[in-house]
Amino acid sequence: MTRGEGADGFKEAIEAADAQLHYFSPYSPDFNLIEMAFLKLKALLQAKAEHSI
Template structure:
């Protein structure tokens, strides 16, 4: 993802969902740090925090990616069409409770 695409996402998708006091936590992807992203978040009264560099343990998505990659390796698909089908099936294997545990393990309360 490039910076202009992420800025468009931040302004058009993320910002309309934010409320004063919300906290947005991002990793250190260069696209997250381009001019305008912080402003789009903070003008609504939300805060932007960046994870420390090289801190996948604080990022709940990294735990989900780890499980997803293991499931994909186990499926051992050989074609793009098979891959799309397997990805859809793998994503269905994630329960809301499991995802809540990912946040808790990263030190966040999802409530």
């Protein structure tokens, strides 16, 4: 199924409700909490390694 396919009338129902339909990529690290946690952990470990040399 492609982005243009789907339930008939879905887009029209969204627009009729005066709402907006936004498409997001299937995977985005910006919206993945574990990615954020590992990013912080990596930064902490790198900072610790710099001070231990």
